Amino acid sequence: xxxxxxxxxxxxxxxxxxxxxxxxxxxxxxxxxxxxxxxxxxxxxxxxxxxxxxxxxxxxxxxxxxxxxxxxxxxxxxxxxxxxxxxxxxxxxxxxxxxxxxxxxxxxxxxxxxxxxxxxxxxxxxxxxxxxxxxx
Amino acid sequence: xxxxxxxxxxxxxxxxxxxxxxxxxxxxxxxxxxxxxxxxxxxxxxxxxxxxxxxxxxxxxxxxxxxxxxxxxxxxxxxxxxxxxxxxxxxxxxxxxxxxxxxxxxxxxxxxxxxxxxxxxxxxxxxxxxxxxxxxxxxxxxxxxxxxxxxxxxxxxxxxxxxxxxxxxxxxxxxxxxxxxxxxxxxxxxxxxxxxxxxxxxxxxxxxxxxxxxxxxxxxxxxxxxxxxxxxxxxxxxxxxxxxxxxxxxxxxxxxxxxxxxxxxxxxxxxxxxxxxxxxxxxxxxxxxxxxxxxxxxxxxxxxxxxxxxxxxxx
Ligand SMILES: [Fe+2]
Ligand SMILES: [Fe+2]
Numbered sequence: 001x002x003x004x005x006x007x008x009x010x011x012x013x014x015x016x017x018x019x020x021x022x023x024x025x026x027x028x029x030x031x032x033x034x035x036x037x038x039x040x041x042x043x044x045x046x047x048x049x050x051x052x053x054x055x056x057x058x059x060x061x062x063x064x065x066x067x068x069x070x071x072x073x074x075x076x077x078x079x080x081x082x083x084x085x086x087x088x089x090x091x092x093x094x095x096x097x098x099x100x101x102x103x104x105x106x107x108x109x110x111x112x113x114x115x116x117x118x119x120x121x122x123x124x125x126x127x128x129x130x131x132x133x134x135x136x
Numbered sequence: 137x138x139x140x141x142x143x144x145x146x147x148x149x150x151x152x153x154x155x156x157x158x159x160x161x162x163x164x165x166x167x168x169x170x171x172x173x174x175x176x177x178x179x180x181x182x183x184x185x186x187x188x189x190x191x192x193x194x195x196x197x198x199x200x201x202x203x204x205x206x207x208x209x210x211x212x213x214x215x216x217x218x219x220x221x222x223x224x225x226x227x228x229x230x231x232x233x234x235x236x237x238x239x240x241x242x243x244x245x246x247x248x249x250x251x252x253x254x255x256x257x258x259x260x261x262x263x264x265x266x267x268x269x270x271x272x273x274x275x276x277x278x279x280x281x282x283x284x285x286x287x288x289x290x291x292x293x294x295x296x297x298x299x300x301x302x303x304x305x306x307x308x309x310x311x312x313x314x315x316x317x318x319x320x321x322x323x324x325x326x327x328x329x330x331x332x333x334x335x336x337x338x339x340x341x342x343x344x345x346x347x348x349x350x351x352x353x354x355x356x357x358x359x360x361x362x363x364x365x366x367x368x369x370x371x372x373x374x375x376x377x378x379x380x381x382x383x384x385x386x387x388x389x390x391x392x393x394x395x396x397x398x399x400x401x402x403x404x405x406x407x408x409x410x411x412x413x414x415x416x417x418x419x420x421x422x423x424x425x426x427x428x429x430x431x432x433x434x435x436x437x438x439x440x441x442x443x444x445x446x447x448x449x450x451x
Contacts (some may be wrong), residue, residue, distance in 0.1 A: 100289050
């Protein structure tokens with residue numbers, strides 16, 4: 001499966017809906033994520049900086065209802081982008097929280113506080129979709 | 137009040153004999169009066185210390201022979217959030233220096249230097265005492281990263297993204313106040329001071345780690361200037377434009393909403409603390425700043441404060 005193709009986008013949608021495997025962290029962490037996700041309605045665009053290609057994930061009431069590849073993320077509530085090196089690192093098992101901390105992944109557009117209200121839900125969704133087996 | 141003038145004037149040798157409670161009292165003593173930025177800069181020039189003067193030789197003995205495996209694990213787990221936290225507050229601060237008055241900018245240069253020195257302090261501790269591998273500062277950070285809680289990205293990722301937001305317009309008063317609430321009020325005023333109290337009380341009661349005790353107590357004294365700067369900044373901002381109080385509230389709502397997620401059990405008991413004591417400590421730290429600076433909270437945020445969960449990191 002190739003990275004940033006419609007086929008991959010559909011697999012990413014299924015992966016974020018399923019969520020990551022819940023081992024290694026306390027139940028209270030996953031409970032927090034469940035609460036953040038309940039009723040969540042917003043659109044995330046996750047882009048590759050070099051190519052300007054975005055995966056747009058549309059959340060409706062806590063479910064990812066749609067996933068698409070586009071070069072125009074202007075309708076998304078939160079637009080984020082990372083360089084190819086950061087995407088590669090994430091696909092090789094790199095820590096998504098670290099990508100945020102080190103600003104490998106940046107919020108290009110959208111309200112920072114609103115984005116962080118669901119930060120662990122976002123980070124774990126990013127983990128789930130970057131763990132998909134892909135090739136370039 | 138002799139202890140507090142001791143806190144203000146001690147060199148590194150004298151700092152070793154200070155009690156953390158006196159240093160915390162020193163942080164809060166001036167909060168009602170709030171010194172101006174020039175006074176804080178002058179104090180920095182007197183209080184600056186040399187991180188390479190610290191001697192960790194007894195710490196290495198204590199670490200290997202005095203402390204149990206459980207105590208070492210707890211200590212590494214709790215300090216890792218500070219090791220990475222110091223780095224984060226160091227690299228996110230220059231953008232804040234781009235705005236504000238000239239006095240504020242001059243003061244800010246000193247806090248950036250403080251935070252860099254604190255990063256070196258943890259680098260030395262992890263390298264020399266804990267024995268983490270790495271030739272560069274980044275390699276040692278990478279080695280201790282596995283001990284950092286997943287929830288670190290909450291407040292510290294928020295700070296990184298707020299710094300990015302501020303970079304677009306460093307003079308934007310609302311963005312400065314939101315950033316200042318995360319940095320000076322929460323990360324420094326609540327998280328950092330709580331971890332300082334926990335780890336330094338442990339060292340003092342057990343008589344362990346004199347090099348760490350000295351450096352971290354000196355770090356705590358630096359924190360007094362940082363928190364006083366921050367509270368002065370927030371107070372003056374709100375006095376100038378009362379609408380900015382809403383920015384403090386919105387930021388606190390986000391911070392407190394993400395505070396409830398705990399991903400790892402913290403072995404606080406092995407350092408002599410219960411989670412309930414840490415909760416109360418954090419709530420008290422927050423209240424002391426809010427009361428002294430005159431920041432009132434609406435009922436929904438008061439409820440969130442009452443439900444604060446232990447969170448151990450700082451910068
Ligand atoms: Fe600080
Ligand atoms: Fe610091």
